[in-house]
Amino acid sequence: MPSTIRVSTDPGEPGSDTESRAATCASIEGLSTPALLLDESRMMRNITRLRARLAERGVTLRPHLKTPKSIEVARRVMDAPGGPATVSTLLEAEQFAAGGVRDILYGVGVVPSKLERVTALRRQGVDLSVVVDNVDAARAVAEHSRRTNDRIPALIEIDSDGHRAGVRCEDTGNLLAIGNTLHEGGAELRGVMTHAGESYSCTSIEAIVAMAERERFAAVGCATVLRAAGLPAPVVSVGSTPTAHFAADLTGVTEVRAGVFVFFDLVMAGLQVCAVDDIAVSVLATVIGHQPSKEWILVDAGWMAMSRDRGTASQRIDQGYGVVCSVDGVLYPDLIMIQANQEQGIIAVRSGSGASLPELPIGSLVRILPNHACATAAQHASYELIRTGSREIAAQWPRFRGW
Amino acid sequence: MPSTIRVSTDPGEPGSDTESRAATCASIEGLSTPALLLDESRMMRNITRLRARLAERGVTLRPHLKTPKSIEVARRVMDAPGGPATVSTLLEAEQFAAGGVRDILYGVGVVPSKLERVTALRRQGVDLSVVVDNVDAARAVAEHSRRTNDRIPALIEIDSDGHRAGVRCEDTGNLLAIGNTLHEGGAELRGVMTHAGESYSCTSIEAIVAMAERERFAAVGCATVLRAAGLPAPVVSVGSTPTAHFAADLTGVTEVRAGVFVFFDLVMAGLQVCAVDDIAVSVLATVIGHQPSKEWILVDAGWMAMSRDRGTASQRIDQGYGVVCSVDGVLYPDLIMIQANQEQGIIAVRSGSGASLPELPIGSLVRILPNHACATAAQHASYELIRTGSREIAAQWPRFRGW
Numbered sequence: 001m002p003s004t005i006r007v008s009t010d011p012g013e014p015g016s017d018t019e020s021r022a023a024t025c026a027s028i029e030g031l032s033t034p035a036l037l038l039d040e041s042r043m044m045r046n047i048t049r050l051r052a053r054l055a056e057r058g059v060t061l062r063p064h065l066k067t068p069k070s071i072e073v074a075r076r077v078m079d080a081p082g083g084p085a086t087v088s089t090l091l092e093a094e095q096f097a098a099g100g101v102r103d104i105l106y107g108v109g110v111v112p113s114k115l116e117r118v119t120a121l122r123r124q125g126v127d128l129s130v131v132v133d134n135v136d137a138a139r140a141v142a143e144h145s146r147r148t149n150d151r152i153p154a155l156i157e158i159d160s161d162g163h164r165a166g167v168r169c170e171d172t173g174n175l176l177a178i179g180n181t182l183h184e185g186g187a188e189l190r191g192v193m194t195h196a197g198e199s200y201s202c203t204s205i206e207a208i209v210a211m212a213e214r215e216r217f218a219a220v221g222c223a224t225v226l227r228a229a230g231l232p233a234p235v236v237s238v239g240s241t242p243t244a245h246f247a248a249d250l251t252g253v254t255e256v257r258a259g260v261f262v263f264f265d266l267v268m269a270g271l272q273v274c275a276v277d278d279i280a281v282s283v284l285a286t287v288i289g290h291q292p293s294k295e296w297i298l299v300d301a302g303w304m305a306m307s308r309d310r311g312t313a314s315q316r317i318d319q320g321y322g323v324v325c326s327v328d329g330v331l332y333p334d335l336i337m338i339q340a341n342q343e344q345g346i347i348a349v350r351s352g353s354g355a356s357l358p359e360l361p362i363g364s365l366v367r368i369l370p371n372h373a374c375a376t377a378a379q380h381a382s383y384e385l386i387r388t389g390s391r392e393i394a395a396q397w398p399r400f401r402g403w
Numbered sequence: 404m405p406s407t408i409r410v411s412t413d414p415g416e417p418g419s420d421t422e423s424r425a426a427t428c429a430s431i432e433g434l435s436t437p438a439l440l441l442d443e444s445r446m447m448r449n450i451t452r453l454r455a456r457l458a459e460r461g462v463t464l465r466p467h468l469k470t471p472k473s474i475e476v477a478r479r480v481m482d483a484p485g486g487p488a489t490v491s492t493l494l495e496a497e498q499f500a501a502g503g504v505r506d507i508l509y510g511v512g513v514v515p516s517k518l519e520r521v522t523a524l525r526r527q528g529v530d531l532s533v534v535v536d537n538v539d540a541a542r543a544v545a546e547h548s549r550r551t552n553d554r555i556p557a558l559i560e561i562d563s564d565g566h567r568a569g570v571r572c573e574d575t576g577n578l579l580a581i582g583n584t585l586h587e588g589g590a591e592l593r594g595v596m597t598h599a600g601e602s603y604s605c606t607s608i609e610a611i612v613a614m615a616e617r618e619r620f621a622a623v624g625c626a627t628v629l630r631a632a633g634l635p636a637p638v639v640s641v642g643s644t645p646t647a648h649f650a651a652d653l654t655g656v657t658e659v660r661a662g663v664f665v666f667f668d669l670v671m672a673g674l675q676v677c678a679v680d681d682i683a684v685s686v687l688a689t690v691i692g693h694q695p696s697k698e699w700i701l702v703d704a705g706w707m708a709m710s711r712d713r714g715t716a717s718q719r720i721d722q723g724y725g726v727v728c729s730v731d732g733v734l735y736p737d738l739i740m741i742q743a744n745q746e747q748g749i750i751a752v753r754s755g756s757g758a759s760l761p762e763l764p765i766g767s768l769v770r771i772l773p774n775h776a777c778a779t780a781a782q783h784a785s786y787e788l789i790r791t792g793s794r795e796i797a798a799q800w801p802r803f804r805g806w
Contacts, residue, residue, distance in 0.1 A: 111691050164747055289536050290537065363516060372711075375706065
């Protein structure tokens with residue numbers, strides 16, 4: 001099979017090909033399945049949409065690169081090769097720094113044991129900033145700044161929706177204590193950040209708009225509290241894919257973070273943040289069997305290829321483990337992956353639908369759109385780049401993983 | 404931090420260290436979190452238990468290596484360095500063949516496009532057998548056997564529980580058609596295999612015993628049908644971790660497959676197949692914050708480190724994203740990961756429990772036992788080997804991934 005492109009399978013070296021590889025005359029049919037397809041046309045459309053929206057409002061986009069984990073995608077979603085960007089792990093920071101990104105926010109609360117890696121990157125000239133939401137962590141950042149003679153920039157995480165970490169807006173005593181600990185202790189207090197993770201649970205666009213305003217209000221309010229106390233807070237960073245696309249007012253906000261929008265997924269489509277047709281990633285799978293009495297089609301993509309994410313289970317339409325399209329990306333009516341074993345998926349018509357099962361003989365290829373692009377992409381070592389309407393593989397882009 | 408062992412983070416080379424690496428004087432405290440710990444003492448106890456059980460019954464263990472994806476673990480769970488073993492992907496077959504395994508069953512229905520890789524391994528001297536459950540795939544295997552002048556050994560998959568793929572026992576016409584297509588077409592009909600995946604949904608040991616008998620009955624019955632028609636069926640292969648541990652009768656069975664038992668997990672503990680104390684893998688995490696008003700502890704392990712698997716959600720006790728232990732592996736009463744973001748987990752006392760939240764300051768280490776060992780281990784590039792009661796890292800064993 002000379003035209004076969006395989007994900008690198010040298011023993012122990014998945015994804016060792018760090019340069020993007022141009023595929024010559026290769027097509028989807030030559031891929032070993034399961035494989036992760038990335039539709040560049042759709043991705044660029046998604047990027048253009050959010051960038052245009054934020055440009056109109058004069059707000060910087062600081063894309064979250066935890067979704068792509070690929071320097072090739074990062075270069076297309078960032079304003080410039082140097083950033084700005086957001087990451088969720090220090091490995092992401094290290095990998096993107098190696099790819100030339102110079103302005104990086106590490107968006108998960110930092111702990112003392114990780115500060116050496118922060119310093120190592122900052123010594124390479126990376127403007128890496130960190131996040132804290134408590135005095136203990138702030139003290140550790142300040143002490144480390146003094147010890148290394150480098151004012152580490154830190155944002156205070158604000159809890160705008162009760163979703164996870166962060167200081168609550170009304171807890172101004174704590175907010176100022178953290179701010180003072182950083183500012184007077186030797187770190188650089190750069191401002192505040194918040195993430196409206198609860199926007200993923202909204203059931204209407206109106207609710208997302210309201211959530212966006214709540215996110216803005218909390219962040220701007222906390223920045224105002226810091227400034228009123230004489231503390232610096234130049235950066236007011238907010239964001240989640242839903243709120244970034246529907247915020248009506250961004251007054252006082254200096255930057256917006258969003259990640260999954262670059263690919264979109266069924267959860268975002270269920271929230272009406274995008275259309276199903278905007279989803280840029282899919283898993284290519286091969287039909288390996290049928291259970292005619294049950295009207296099942298079996299494919300060689302199970303949860304290892306799709307992830308265990310069932311994010312649409314709590315939405316109005318439960319998409320199972322994903323929505324099934326033809327090899328060319330055309331949706332089959334109501335065809336979903338209803339169950340997933342480790343390396344086998346079971347495809348069937350959605351319960352209650354009148355649609356009929358398509359004719360898909362053994363060896364047929366299908367594409368499966370994921371519930372959650374971050375989780376599904378994370379199961380793969382590379383992207384096979386395609387364009388809408390074409391079966392040609394334009395390139396293979398490696399992804400990294402780990403911490 | 405000279406004592407830090409980090410998962411290989413060279414750009415694009417996660418897990419590129421194919422040799423196990425002895426760690427000198429390294430301890431859990433020096434690991435970068437999140438990290439996957441493997442307790443060798445518990446693992447060896449789990450292996451010994453099942454091996455002894457099957458040895459008593461004179462049945463071969465053909466361990467499923469999709470769980471460990473590590474040659475080091477494989478060597479400890481197999482009877483001999485050459486196998487036998489089961490795999491779920493051809494990459495697993497290739498990786499384990501490179502590590503010296505010579506008797507491998509590829510346990511997921513094969514399709515024509517994968518037969519070249521099968522042949523490549525067989526030409527290296529690997530006794531790689533495949534699985535089919537339909538005439539089309541059987542014909543492809545037979546034709547490929549003739550073309551390559553190599554009788555590819557094939558097992559017919561039997562559907563013993565309606566769980567996924569396989570020929571139904573009563574469908575003897577189909578069974579014989581597949582058998583004849585293989586045997587007369589030029590392949591080697593080696594027998595039958597079945598997997599009682601539904602045993603994961605059992606709610607009592609009695610139900611598992613019954614499921615094991617159903618699995619045995621279906622496989623032995625189909626082998627008998629084949630033999631009565633003059634077809635060979637030397638191998639009768641059954642198995643799942645629950646049925647392997649509780650089958651009362653294995654008459655007529657020649658080999659048992661099981662995978663997750665090597666590590667065990669909360670789903671298996673919920674099924675009473677093991678005790679929570681038998682679970683050999685855990686995710687080491689660092690406390691990064693607190694939400695005192697909600698009695699939450701935040702850690703730097705989210706679903707990327709734990710996987711999205713929520714297998715205990717349908718069991719009597721829902722363990723959230725995992726059960727929390729001290730750094731030394733001692734359970735905290737009723738402490739579980741109730742929510743997971745990509746790189747943050749929220750730990751809290753189980754709803755309704757009277758237990759109190761332990762004092763865990765910023766920077767504290769905890770271990771989290773997973774719902775599903777296969778899914779959680781798959782999120783990591785290596786195992787950090789420990790022994791029960793010790794904090795010393797004895798070795799780092801790489802895992803592979805991909806297809």
